[in-house]
Amino acid sequence: MVRSRAEAASPFQTASHDHGSCIEDALDRAAQLCAARGARLTELRRQVLQLVWRGHEAVGAYAVLEALRRSHPGAAPPTVYRALDFLIEHGLIHRIESLNAYVGCSRPERRHVSQFLICGKCGDAAELEDSAISGALLRRAGALGFAVEQQTIELRGLCPRCRPNARAK
Amino acid sequence: MVRSRAEAASPFQTASHDHGSCIEDALDRAAQLCAARGARLTELRRQVLQLVWRGHEAVGAYAVLEALRRSHPGAAPPTVYRALDFLIEHGLIHRIESLNAYVGCSRPERRHVSQFLICGKCGDAAELEDSAISGALLRRAGALGFAVEQQTIELRGLCPRCRPNARAK
DNA sequence: TTATGATATGTTATATCATAACATCGTCAA
DNA sequence: TTGACGATGTTATGATATAACATATCATAA
Ligand SMILES: [Zn+2]
Ligand SMILES: [Zn+2]
Ligand SMILES: [Zn+2]
Ligand SMILES: [Zn+2]
Numbered sequence: 215m216v217r218s219r220a221e222a223a224s225p226f227q228t229a230s231h232d233h234g235s236c237i238e239d240a241l242d243r244a245a246q247l248c249a250a251r252g253a254r255l256t257e258l259r260r261q262v263l264q265l266v267w268r269g270h271e272a273v274g275a276y277a278v279l280e281a282l283r284r285s286h287p288g289a290a291p292p293t294v295y296r297a298l299d300f301l302i303e304h305g306l307i308h309r310i311e312s313l314n315a316y317v318g319c320s321r322p323e324r325r326h327v328s329q330f331l332i333c334g335k336c337g338d339a340a341e342l343e344d345s346a347i348s349g350a351l352l353r354r355a356g357a358l359g360f361a362v363e364q365q366t367i368e369l370r371g372l373c374p375r376c377r378p379n380a381r382a383k
Numbered sequence: 384m385v386r387s388r389a390e391a392a393s394p395f396q397t398a399s400h401d402h403g404s405c406i407e408d409a410l411d412r413a414a415q416l417c418a419a420r421g422a423r424l425t426e427l428r429r430q431v432l433q434l435v436w437r438g439h440e441a442v443g444a445y446a447v448l449e450a451l452r453r454s455h456p457g458a459a460p461p462t463v464y465r466a467l468d469f470l471i472e473h474g475l476i477h478r479i480e481s482l483n484a485y486v487g488c489s490r491p492e493r494r495h496v497s498q499f500l501i502c503g504k505c506g507d508a509a510e511l512e513d514s515a516i517s518g519a520l521l522r523r524a525g526a527l528g529f530a531v532e533q534q535t536i537e538l539r540g541l542c543p544r545c546r547p548n549a550r551a552k
Numbered sequence: 553t554t555a556t557g558a559t560a561t562g563t564t565a566t567a568t569c570a571t572a573a574c575a576t577c578g579t580c581a582a
Numbered sequence: 583t584t585g586a587c588g589a590t591g592t593t594a595t596g597a598t599a600t601a602a603c604a605t606a607t608c609a610t611a612a
Contacts, residue, residue, distance in 0.1 A: 224527060224528070225527065226527070226528070226529070254588080254589080256589070256590090258589085258590075259589095274568085274569075275568095275569070275570075276568070276569070288590095288591070288592085289591095290591075290592065290593085291569085291570070291571080292570090292571075292572090292590085292591085292592085293590070293591080295569095295570065295571075296589080296590080300589095311480045311481040311535070311537070312480040312535045314568085314569060314570090314598095329520070329523075331524055331527070331529045331531075333529075334532065340527075340529070342523065342527075344523055346519065346523075347516070347519050347520060347523065350515065350516050350519060351498070351516060351536070351538060354498075354511065354513055354515075354516065355500055355538055355540065358393060358394065358395070358500070358509075358511075358543070359393070359395070359542070359543030359546065360395075360500045360502075360509070360538070360540050360541070360542055360543065361540045361541040361546055362500075362538050362539070362540040363503065363538075363539050363540040363541070364538065364539040364540070365536075365537075365538050365539075366480070366481045366535065366536070366537040366538070366539070367520070367534075367535070367536050368480070368534075368535040369520060369524055369529070369531050369533065369534050369535070370531070370532050370533040370534075370535070371524065371529050371530045371531040371532040371533070372529070372530045372532070373528070373529055374527070374528030374529065377528065377530055423559080423560080423608090425560070425561090427560085427561075428560095443597085443598080444597095444598070444599075445597070445598070457561095457562070457563085458562095459562075459563065459564085460598085460599070460600080461561085461562080461563085461599090461600075461601090462561070462562080464598095464599065464600075465560080465561080469560095483569095483597085483598060483599090
């Protein structure tokens with residue numbers, strides 16, 4: 215029932231989602247990945263990652279800062295932004311450009327191009343990895359002579375749980 | 384040679400691009416559209432639109448503000464942001480989320496979902512309207528039970544003119 | 553024409569997001 | 583031990599955006 219790693223069914227959160235396991239899993243995977251790469255997941259960075267993973271909503275840097283200060287009173291904006299930069303570089307979180315906010319990556323093991331479905335009601339930011347879509351964009355751009363370096367794909371709308379006629383699946 | 388309206392060939396700028404006609408055309412079309420819709424394209428809004436259209440790069444609100452002050456010394460941030468809001472509502476400009484900046488719409492006559500190809504070197508922001516891509520996103524999201532309200536699709540990279548092996552077409 | 557309401561703009565202050573610059577600390581290897 | 587490097591501390595500032603309220607302008611109906 216936990217579905218923490220096997221996200222095959224739906225990328226959205228459900229009532230049965232066990233977020234405790236979810237976040238624990240994310241932190242474990244991050245530790246393993248950093249160890250494997252020789253990157254230092256310091257306690258500060260681990261705490262920031264944990265705070266970004268508090269939910270599946272994108273969270274602003276200053277919200278992270280405020281929460282971080284409970285365990286780390288001297289924290290200042292650069293404290294958080296540097297940790298966020300590290301986590302982004304290592305693919306552990308993503309930045310949501312349309313929200314100026316950050317969200318945990320659901321598949322940090324390998325670099326990928328993802329698409330986000332962001333619910334305007336509950337804030338849930340679901341990460342897709344649809345290679346047909348990213349591939350179509352790559353081909354279309356390539357045909358126009360444009361060399362793609364990065365894709366930002368963010369859809370706003372209502373997730374299944376927040377739709378008016380939400381017949382749960 | 385102007386290619387101001389018929390963008391069929393390439394959405395990118397070329398050496399032969401006549402931007403004088405381009406911007407004049409954009410302002411004319413904006414006036415017509417607003418008249419037809421009963422919207423008031425005031426002198427202030429028209430000037431802001433003109434400033435956004437100074438080039439095909441996305442331009443920040445404060446850059447618009449600085450330029451606007453030459454003709455409108457008392458302008459303040461709300462002056463610009465309100466005009467930008469009006470222009471966005473009427474589809475005359477788009478906001479580029481990944482740049483916190485604004486760019487003129489190349490086809491303001493009807494609402495559309497567009498994709499932007501943004502050159503990291505020259506800044507050119509080319510607007511595509513690829514219904515296959517927007518449709519694929521709609522279908523994929525719909526299959527997951529997500530009701531899409533808005534699409535933000537912004538690709539960063541190098542445009543044909545800025546690519547190292549740029550063989551002009 | 554003049555009153556009236558709606559829309560647009562002016563004005564001041566502040567909220568929100570992000571980085572520059574330089575100091576200090578910790579770790580590890582020569 | 584010391585030097586180099588990376589991480590963090592610290593202060594200040596830059597960049598983007600909005601709240602709140604005052605005033606002006608415009609359209610329309612009395
Ligand atoms: Zn979870
Ligand atoms: Zn991811
Ligand atoms: Zn032009
Ligand atoms: Zn457009």
